[in-house]
Amino acid sequence: MPDRKMFWRLVRRLFAAQRGRLLVILLALGASAALTAALLNLQVDARDRLTKEFRVFGANIIVAPRDTKSSSAGVATLDESVVEKVRQSLPQRASADSYLYLVASVLSANFSEAVNAVIAGKRTEGINRSSWRSAIVTPRDSKNLCLVGVKAAEQLHLQPTDHVTLKNDKREETCLSEIDDPHGDAQDSQIVVNLDAAQRLASLPRKVSLIQVSVPGTPREIREYIAVLAQSIPDADVHGLRQFTEAEAKIYTRVSGLLTATTALVLALTGLCVMAAMTNVAMERKNDVGLMKAIGGATRRVLRLFLAEAALLGLAGGIVGAAAGLLLSIWLGKTVFGVAARPRLIVYPVSVALTILVAIVSSYPLRRLANISPASVFRGEA
Amino acid sequence: MFLRLVADSFGRRPRRKLLTGAALALGMAVVTAAFSVSLDVGDRLAHEFRALGANLLVTPQADSLPLEIGGVDYRPVNSGAYLPEQDLGKIKTIFWHNNIVGFAPVMEVPAEVSTASSSAAPVKTTLLGTWAHHSVVLPDSRTYATGMDQTNSWWHVDGRWFRDDAPEAIVGKSFAARTIVKPGDTLHINSSDRSIALTVTGILSAAGPEDDAIVAPLQIAQQLANKPGQYRRLYVSALTKPEDDFARRNPTTMNAADLERWSCSPYASSIAYEIKQVLPGVDAHVIRRVAEGEGSILTRVRMLLWLASVAALLAAVLAVGASSAAAVIERRSEIGLMKAIGAGSGTIGFLLAAEQLLLAFVGGGVGYGLGIVLARFLGEKIFGVAPEPSVLVFIVILALAACVTLLGSAIPLHRASRYEPAPILRGE
Numbered sequence: 001m002p003d004r005k006m007f008w009r010l011v012r013r014l015f016a017a018q019r020g021r022l023l024v025i026l027l028a029l030g031a032s033a034a035l036t037a038a039l040l041n042l043q044v045d046a047r048d049r050l051t052k053e054f055r056v057f058g059a060n061i062i063v064a065p066r067d068t069k070s071s072s073a074g075v076a077t078l079d080e081s082v083v084e085k086v087r088q089s090l091p092q093r094a095s096a097d098s099y100l101y102l103v104a105s106v107l108s109a110n111f112s113e114a115v116n117a118v119i120a121g122k123r124t125e126g127i128n129r130s131s132w133r134s135a136i137v138t139p140r141d142s143k144n145l146c147l148v149g150v151k152a153a154e155q156l157h158l159q160p161t162d163h164v165t166l167k168n169d170k171r172e173e174t175c176l177s178e179i180d181d182p183h184g185d186a187q188d189s190q191i192v193v194n195l196d197a198a199q200r201l202a203s204l205p206r207k208v209s210l211i212q213v214s215v216p217g218t219p220r221e222i223r224e225y226i227a228v229l230a231q232s233i234p235d236a237d238v239h240g241l242r243q244f245t246e247a248e249a250k251i252y253t254r255v256s257g258l259l260t261a262t263t264a265l266v267l268a269l270t271g272l273c274v275m276a277a278m279t280n281v282a283m284e285r286k287n288d289v290g291l292m293k294a295i296g297g298a299t300r301r302v303l304r305l306f307l308a309e310a311a312l313l314g315l316a317g318g319i320v321g322a323a324a325g326l327l328l329s330i331w332l333g334k335t336v337f338g339v340a341a342r343p344r345l346i347v348y349p350v351s352v353a354l355t356i357l358v359a360i361v362s363s364y365p366l367r368r369l370a371n372i373s374p375a376s377v378f379r380g381e382a
Numbered sequence: 383m384f385l386r387l388v389a390d391s392f393g394r395r396p397r398r399k400l401l402t403g404a405a406l407a408l409g410m411a412v413v414t415a416a417f418s419v420s421l422d423v424g425d426r427l428a429h430e431f432r433a434l435g436a437n438l439l440v441t442p443q444a445d446s447l448p449l450e451i452g453g454v455d456y457r458p459v460n461s462g463a464y465l466p467e468q469d470l471g472k473i474k475t476i477f478w479h480n481n482i483v484g485f486a487p488v489m490e491v492p493a494e495v496s497t498a499s500s501s502a503a504p505v506k507t508t509l510l511g512t513w514a515h516h517s518v519v520l521p522d523s524r525t526y527a528t529g530m531d532q533t534n535s536w537w538h539v540d541g542r543w544f545r546d547d548a549p550e551a552i553v554g555k556s557f558a559a560r561t562i563v564k565p566g567d568t569l570h571i572n573s574s575d576r577s578i579a580l581t582v583t584g585i586l587s588a589a590g591p592e593d594d595a596i597v598a599p600l601q602i603a604q605q606l607a608n609k610p611g612q613y614r615r616l617y618v619s620a621l622t623k624p625e626d627d628f629a630r631r632n633p634t635t636m637n638a639a640d641l642e643r644w645s646c647s648p649y650a651s652s653i654a655y656e657i658k659q660v661l662p663g664v665d666a667h668v669i670r671r672v673a674e675g676e677g678s679i680l681t682r683v684r685m686l687l688w689l690a691s692v693a694a695l696l697a698a699v700l701a702v703g704a705s706s707a708a709a710v711i712e713r714r715s716e717i718g719l720m721k722a723i724g725a726g727s728g729t730i731g732f733l734l735a736a737e738q739l740l741l742a743f744v745g746g747g748v749g750y751g752l753g754i755v756l757a758r759f760l761g762e763k764i765f766g767v768a769p770e771p772s773v774l775v776f777i778v779i780l781a782l783a784a785c786v787t788l789l790g791s792a793i794p795l796h797r798a799s800r801y802e803p804a805p806i807l808r809g810e
Binding site for chain 1 (some may be wrong): 401405408409412415416419423426427430431433434435438439445447449450451456534535536545556586625649667668669670671672673674675678679683685686687689690691693694696697698700703704705707708710760764765792
């Protein structure tokens, strides 16, 4: 169709005629595409990253015996088959620690008195994420180490690599001490040993007191996981560690709300920016439009011409800008979270599309061109 | 004449000026909103993090080893040391007293419970004595109300909390399910040879070992344990600054200047240090799991939001700069005319700059107003609390508006100064 051919020829000529001005608009569109892409990518990434970051708090789900017959330490227990079930259901990047608690008397080589202390037998399932530094440290089986809390070490006058004897009834276990970092909570007065040693000591083979699970994810994903886990282990009580899950949910909603708000604001601003640039174009184009109308161009066709130009500019600006924006967000992710943000492929087409949309919507000032009467343009008025 | 020209320019083309002004105001409104929210967000989030509960734990210095599993101490009543309850008001006298959001003392007593309704054998459990919402008398005889409802905000009570001065209690939900106790029932608690009757006011769900315990006023626990006016542990919830390497240094080995800087920052460890100074015979620890997690997340989120604000700022600068450039370009013929009748480039530049500045101040002012409204809306939507308008932001916004409009006009103005009047007037 010759009509269409003419159309594109005109578009080409429009671009060629005003390289300088178009470059400015292209720059504005490119910059806004870059900002949009960077923020969108950061937003998607930050939510994901934040849920992982929350795992510095450690476990967020507790699996405990349903029927706690007595409140004295370590009587109600779970069978290790439950641990196996939990292990099988663990999602990626999650970990589970099983604990068996008992109170035993502790003797050390350089302190004459026996002291009663809480012994926590511990075994970790799943990947050891280096989240909370020493909560993860499990005594290694081979060397038979026990991790002594700072308060317990102080009471027992323990030094690192001292021999420690743990006694419960007639049963005895010995281990080499390793002093834990201070935690500021109950762990400071506990002695952590291997789960097998604790089971022998308590004479509760294949039993655990509770399982602590650390699962990353959005508050909703965690709720769903808890529901699934509770269904698969009907004889145990599965609940979120509400102290952390509640605070996490609150903070997560706040931060993601803030990010959404900022992204929306930036998008609105970039629209404004392009609109200002388009006003310029509209003004400079008065003569062209006057001429086109004078030789019989319909207003609609003339406007379509300019819209096509705006859309092309948006496409070009978007393609270049969004790529730059993704690179920017990788760097930003590195600054904020110490890990480069993963570029999400979905962000790229979305920001290009948004840029084109912004370019077309912001061509609103071109509307003024429709009202131009050719005569007044040629007279040099308007 | 100069002023007349400026006034004329506004008077003759109000619509054009309004458009440029509107773009400026909108851009500045967004920057204002982003800044107001960002300035406020650190404090807001720090408050949100207090939903994590206590970040400091105070225990007696000369204590036997606690037999604590999951927050409940299983030591017998007569073993270990206690702390005097009457000293607690002093906590609100430390330098960082405004940062202390709440505190609650705790004392556990092993107890045998029998319900009035069932004739079954008494059930063994732990009675946790604490404050629900207690008025503490401060040394300057003001009072301060605090307790578990502030330090352990994740505890949900179905019914109501007990009153601190009444023989009332709330029971954990597992315990309630086990003994079929409901609010309004009376529990008979025996510990050693003392006994007391408590009315149940609510069912506690704590998602912790407290679910299997009875929580009662501290003074009830003191009576049962025969330890009047004493407590075993104190949980303190404080607003803190995320710890850095400097915060982790040992205050006893610091020189005077460092020590001052250290204690003048609300680090969890410096607040712990100050609590240790005002309460004799205590050890105050930072609960690392809470404090460090909070610190690392807070630092990241803050940085993230600042970056987002900077992005908003950049976008606003682009928008405002582009629109003020447009405003100058469209006045080419006017500039040509002025030059033709003998105005120097300096005079024209000065005139246009004055116009732009006027526009910047008006637009910036209106933008600030709009931005504050926007920030209030966002703040209320996201945090439920509107950020305080800040004078600092106002000054920054005006300065920014002026800078950006001048910068945006600078390039077209520079070009305009080189215009030859003749071709412009001819319409070329």
